[in-house]
Amino acid sequence: QITLKESGPTLVKPTETLTLTCTFSGFSLSTTGVGVGWIRQPPGKALEWLAVIYWDDDKRYRPSLKSRLTITKDTSKNQVVLTMTDMDPMDTATYYCAHKLTVSFDPWGQGTLVTVSS
Amino acid sequence: QSVLTQPPSVSAAPGQKVTISCSGSNSNIGKNYVSWYQQLPGTAPKLLIYENYKRPSGIPDRFSGSKSDTSATLGITGLQTGDEADYYCGTWDTSLSGGNYVFGTGTKVSVL
Numbered sequence: 001q002i003t004l005k006e007s008g009p010t011l012v013k014p015t016e017t018l019t020l021t022c023t024f025s026g027f028s029l030s031t032t033g034v035g036v037g038w039i040r041q042p043p044g045k046a047l048e049w050l051a052v053i054y055w056d057d058d059k060r061y062r063p064s065l066k067s068r069l070t071i072t073k074d075t076s077k078n079q080v081v082l083t084m085t086d087m088d089p090m091d092t093a094t095y096y097c098a099h100k101l102t103v104s105f106d107p108w109g110q111g112t113l114v115t116v117s118s
Numbered sequence: 119q120s121v122l123t124q125p126p127s128v129s130a131a132p133g134q135k136v137t138i139s140c141s142g143s144n145s146n147i148g149k150n151y152v153s154w155y156q157q158l159p160g161t162a163p164k165l166l167i168y169e170n171y172k173r174p175s176g177i178p179d180r181f182s183g184s185k186s187d188t189s190a191t192l193g194i195t196g197l198q199t200g201d202e203a204d205y206y207c208g209t210w211d212t213s214l215s216g217g218n219y220v221f222g223t224g225t226k227v228s229v230l
Contacts (some may be wrong), residue, residue, distance in 0.1 A: 037219070039163075046120060047155075047163065047206055049219035063214050096162055103210065104153040105219075106165035106174065 002026035004036075004097050004109035011115050012087050018114060022080040022097030029055055029075050035100035036080040038071065039108075040093040048093075052100060053080060089116045121146060122207055122222035129228040134197050138225045140190040140207035146220055150210045152190040154183055155221075157204045166205070167192060199229050 008020035020038070027034060037052035051061045051071040061069050070083045080097060094113045098105035123141045130136045140152065154167035165174055167183035170190065182193040190207055207222040 039221075046224040047157075047208075047221040049208075049221060052219070060218060062218055102168070103151045104165050104168040104208070105155075105163075106168070108162040108164070111162050 002099050002107055004099060004107065006095060006097050006109045006112040008095075008112060008114065010113060011117065013118050014088055014116060016087050018082075018084045018087050018091070020082045020084075020095055020097075020112065020114075022082070022109060024078050024080070024097075024099065024109075027099060029053075029073050029078070029080070031055055033101060036073070037098050037100050037105055038080075038082045038095060039098060039105065040091075040095045041111075042090075042093040045093075050084075050095075051082060087116045092116045120223045121211060121220050122209070124205075124207060124222040124225045126223070127226040127228065129230055130197050131230045132197055132199065135193065135195045136197060136227060137194075138192040138205055138207075138227070140192070140222045142188050142190075142209065142211075142220075143213075144188060145213035146188075146209050146211040147185065147190055148188040149212060152183065152185050153208045154181075154190075154192045155206045155208060157206065159203065163206065194227070197227075197229055201227055202229050203227060 004024040035054040038050040053071045068085045094111040096111045098108040128136045151169045155163040156166045157163040170185040171183040180196045211220045
Protein backbone atom coordinates (compact mmCIF):
# COMPACT_ATOMS: atom_id res chain seq x y z
CA GLN A 1 0.00 0.00 0.00
CA ILE A 2 1.38 3.37 -1.02
CA THR A 3 0.97 6.28 1.36
CA LEU A 4 2.32 9.82 1.34
CA LYS A 5 2.17 12.55 3.94
CA GLU A 6 3.09 16.21 3.71
CA SER A 7 4.66 18.14 6.56
CA GLY A 8 5.88 21.66 7.08
CA PRO A 9 4.85 25.02 8.51
CA THR A 10 1.22 26.04 8.49
CA LEU A 11 2.05 29.74 8.53
CA VAL A 12 4.82 31.62 6.76
CA LYS A 13 5.46 35.33 6.39
CA PRO A 14 5.66 37.14 3.06
CA THR A 15 9.13 36.95 1.45
CA GLU A 16 10.07 33.89 3.53
CA THR A 17 11.04 30.53 2.06
CA LEU A 18 8.66 27.60 2.42
CA THR A 19 10.06 24.12 2.92
CA LEU A 20 7.70 21.16 2.64
CA THR A 21 8.56 17.51 3.13
CA CYS A 22 6.75 14.56 1.61
CA THR A 23 7.37 11.32 3.50
CA PHE A 24 6.20 8.22 1.70
CA SER A 25 6.02 4.46 2.07
CA GLY A 26 5.08 1.51 -0.11
CA PHE A 27 7.40 2.35 -2.99
CA SER A 28 11.00 3.33 -3.69
CA LEU A 29 12.09 6.45 -5.51
CA SER A 30 14.99 4.47 -6.91
CA THR A 31 12.66 2.25 -8.94
CA THR A 32 12.71 2.94 -12.66
CA GLY A 33 9.81 5.09 -13.81
CA VAL A 34 8.71 6.29 -10.40
CA GLY A 35 8.25 9.94 -9.53
CA VAL A 36 6.84 12.16 -6.80
CA GLY A 37 5.04 15.36 -7.62
CA TRP A 38 3.77 18.42 -5.77
CA ILE A 39 0.42 20.00 -6.51
CA ARG A 40 -1.29 22.88 -4.72
CA GLN A 41 -4.83 24.18 -4.47
CA PRO A 42 -5.64 27.72 -3.36
CA PRO A 43 -8.83 27.91 -1.26
CA GLY A 44 -11.85 27.41 -3.48
CA LYS A 45 -9.76 27.18 -6.62
CA ALA A 46 -8.45 24.58 -9.05
CA LEU A 47 -5.45 22.30 -8.77
CA GLU A 48 -2.05 23.63 -9.86
CA TRP A 49 0.85 21.30 -10.62
CA LEU A 50 4.14 22.60 -9.20
CA ALA A 51 6.95 20.11 -9.73
CA VAL A 52 7.92 16.48 -10.12
CA ILE A 53 11.11 14.54 -9.43
CA TYR A 54 11.91 11.13 -10.91
CA TRP A 55 13.90 8.10 -9.86
CA ASP A 56 16.82 9.25 -12.03
CA ASP A 57 16.79 12.74 -10.43
CA ASP A 58 15.18 14.30 -13.48
CA LYS A 59 13.12 17.30 -12.41
CA ARG A 60 10.32 19.33 -13.98
CA TYR A 61 8.86 22.59 -12.74
CA ARG A 62 5.81 24.71 -13.41
CA PRO A 63 7.18 27.25 -15.89
CA SER A 64 5.70 30.31 -14.16
CA LEU A 65 7.24 29.31 -10.81
CA LYS A 66 10.46 27.70 -11.94
CA SER A 67 12.68 30.44 -10.54
CA ARG A 68 11.18 30.01 -7.07
CA LEU A 69 10.96 26.22 -6.80
CA THR A 70 13.46 23.51 -5.93
CA ILE A 71 12.60 19.83 -5.58
CA THR A 72 14.98 17.27 -4.12
CA LYS A 73 14.83 13.68 -2.96
CA ASP A 74 16.39 11.61 -0.23
CA THR A 75 15.91 8.04 -1.34
CA SER A 76 17.30 6.56 1.86
CA LYS A 77 14.75 8.45 3.95
CA ASN A 78 11.85 8.02 1.49
CA GLN A 79 11.38 11.77 1.38
CA VAL A 80 10.94 14.48 -1.22
CA VAL A 81 11.43 18.12 -0.30
CA LEU A 82 9.96 21.13 -2.06
CA THR A 83 11.22 24.63 -1.37
CA MET A 84 9.51 27.76 -2.59
CA THR A 85 11.19 31.10 -2.12
CA ASP A 86 9.77 34.60 -1.73
CA MET A 87 6.37 33.49 -0.49
CA ASP A 88 3.39 35.77 -1.15
CA PRO A 89 -0.18 35.74 0.22
CA MET A 90 -1.22 34.47 -3.23
CA ASP A 91 0.71 31.28 -2.43
CA THR A 92 -1.75 30.43 0.34
CA ALA A 93 -2.98 26.97 -0.57
CA THR A 94 -3.25 23.34 0.38
CA TYR A 95 -0.10 21.62 -0.84
CA TYR A 96 -0.26 17.96 -1.86
CA CYS A 97 2.40 15.46 -2.79
CA ALA A 98 1.55 12.47 -4.95
CA HIS A 99 3.11 9.31 -6.33
CA LYS A 100 3.59 9.27 -10.07
CA LEU A 101 3.84 6.19 -12.22
CA THR A 102 3.41 6.47 -15.98
CA VAL A 103 1.27 9.52 -16.68
CA SER A 104 -0.94 9.98 -13.61
CA PHE A 105 -0.63 11.04 -10.00
CA ASP A 106 -1.86 8.30 -7.71
CA PRO A 107 -2.26 8.20 -4.79
CA TRP A 108 -2.11 11.62 -3.15
CA GLY A 109 -1.21 12.66 0.35
CA GLN A 110 -3.82 14.25 2.60
CA GLY A 111 -2.45 17.72 1.93
CA THR A 112 -1.21 20.49 4.20
CA LEU A 113 -2.64 24.00 4.33
CA VAL A 114 -0.04 26.74 4.17
CA THR A 115 -1.10 30.30 4.93
CA VAL A 116 1.07 33.24 3.95
CA SER A 117 0.45 36.21 6.19
CA SER A 118 2.39 38.70 8.23
CA GLN B 119 -4.85 30.12 -15.65
CA SER B 120 -5.43 26.56 -16.84
CA VAL B 121 -4.96 25.52 -20.45
CA LEU B 122 -7.63 22.81 -20.08
CA THR B 123 -11.19 24.09 -20.05
CA GLN B 124 -14.04 22.35 -18.23
CA PRO B 125 -17.63 23.44 -17.56
CA PRO B 126 -17.91 24.96 -14.07
CA SER B 127 -20.77 22.71 -13.08
CA VAL B 128 -23.07 19.91 -14.20
CA SER B 129 -26.04 18.38 -12.45
CA ALA B 130 -28.57 15.60 -12.80
CA ALA B 131 -31.00 13.56 -10.77
CA PRO B 132 -29.99 10.35 -9.01
CA GLY B 133 -29.66 7.47 -11.45
CA GLN B 134 -29.14 9.74 -14.41
CA LYS B 135 -25.98 10.33 -16.47
CA VAL B 136 -23.67 13.32 -16.66
CA THR B 137 -20.75 14.04 -18.94
CA ILE B 138 -17.89 16.44 -18.30
CA SER B 139 -15.83 17.81 -21.15
CA CYS B 140 -12.18 18.81 -21.05
CA SER B 141 -10.97 20.93 -23.94
CA GLY B 142 -7.29 21.37 -24.68
CA SER B 143 -4.95 21.70 -27.62
CA ASN B 144 -2.47 19.83 -29.80
CA SER B 145 0.31 20.37 -27.29
CA ASN B 146 -1.49 18.64 -24.43
CA ILE B 147 -4.57 16.43 -24.96
CA GLY B 148 -3.78 16.08 -28.65
CA LYS B 149 -0.49 14.35 -27.87
CA ASN B 150 -0.78 12.84 -24.42
CA TYR B 151 -2.90 10.59 -22.24
CA VAL B 152 -5.62 12.19 -20.15
CA SER B 153 -6.35 11.41 -16.50
CA TRP B 154 -9.38 12.30 -14.44
CA TYR B 155 -9.40 13.00 -10.71
CA GLN B 156 -12.28 13.11 -8.25
CA GLN B 157 -12.11 15.40 -5.24
CA LEU B 158 -14.81 14.79 -2.64
CA PRO B 159 -15.52 17.74 -0.32
CA GLY B 160 -12.67 18.34 2.11
CA THR B 161 -10.51 15.51 0.81
CA ALA B 162 -7.50 15.00 -1.43
CA PRO B 163 -8.01 14.23 -5.11
CA LYS B 164 -8.24 10.61 -6.17
CA LEU B 165 -7.37 9.11 -9.55
CA LEU B 166 -10.51 8.07 -11.38
CA ILE B 167 -9.39 7.46 -14.97
CA TYR B 168 -5.92 7.12 -16.48
CA GLU B 169 -4.61 6.75 -20.02
CA ASN B 170 -7.84 8.24 -21.39
CA TYR B 171 -10.24 5.44 -20.40
CA LYS B 172 -8.65 2.98 -17.97
CA ARG B 173 -10.00 2.65 -14.43
CA PRO B 174 -7.76 1.93 -11.43
CA SER B 175 -8.68 -1.01 -9.28
CA GLY B 176 -11.74 -0.25 -7.18
CA ILE B 177 -13.24 2.38 -9.46
CA PRO B 178 -16.72 1.27 -10.57
CA ASP B 179 -17.56 0.99 -14.25
CA ARG B 180 -20.13 3.76 -13.80
CA PHE B 181 -17.18 6.03 -14.52
CA SER B 182 -15.86 6.11 -18.08
CA GLY B 183 -13.40 8.17 -20.06
CA SER B 184 -12.82 8.92 -23.71
CA LYS B 185 -10.64 11.15 -25.85
CA SER B 186 -10.98 12.58 -29.32
CA ASP B 187 -8.44 14.89 -30.92
CA THR B 188 -7.91 17.71 -28.43
CA SER B 189 -10.81 16.97 -26.10
CA ALA B 190 -11.61 14.40 -23.46
CA THR B 191 -14.83 13.41 -21.73
CA LEU B 192 -15.66 11.86 -18.39
CA GLY B 193 -19.00 10.09 -18.08
CA ILE B 194 -20.78 9.12 -14.89
CA THR B 195 -23.83 6.87 -15.15
CA GLY B 196 -26.22 5.83 -12.42
CA LEU B 197 -25.48 9.05 -10.57
CA GLN B 198 -25.35 8.74 -6.77
CA THR B 199 -25.29 11.34 -4.02
CA GLY B 200 -21.81 10.11 -3.17
CA ASP B 201 -20.64 11.29 -6.60
CA GLU B 202 -21.08 14.93 -5.58
CA ALA B 203 -17.55 16.23 -5.94
CA ASP B 204 -15.21 18.32 -8.02
CA TYR B 205 -13.71 16.59 -11.05
CA TYR B 206 -10.48 17.57 -12.78
CA CYS B 207 -8.88 16.42 -16.00
CA GLY B 208 -5.11 16.41 -16.27
CA THR B 209 -2.41 15.73 -18.81
CA TRP B 210 1.08 16.69 -19.86
CA ASP B 211 1.67 19.74 -22.00
CA THR B 212 4.71 19.68 -24.23
CA SER B 213 4.52 23.20 -25.62
CA LEU B 214 7.49 24.23 -23.48
CA SER B 215 10.85 22.57 -23.17
CA GLY B 216 10.69 19.64 -20.75
CA GLY B 217 6.95 19.64 -20.57
CA ASN B 218 4.71 20.38 -17.63
CA TYR B 219 1.57 18.87 -16.16
CA VAL B 220 -1.68 20.78 -16.51
CA PHE B 221 -5.02 20.40 -14.78
CA GLY B 222 -8.41 21.45 -16.00
CA THR B 223 -10.44 24.26 -14.49
CA GLY B 224 -12.54 21.77 -12.56
CA THR B 225 -16.22 20.80 -12.69
CA LYS B 226 -18.57 20.57 -9.75
CA VAL B 227 -21.05 17.70 -10.03
CA SER B 228 -24.31 18.14 -8.17
CA VAL B 229 -26.98 15.50 -7.67
CA LEU B 230 -30.42 17.10 -7.71
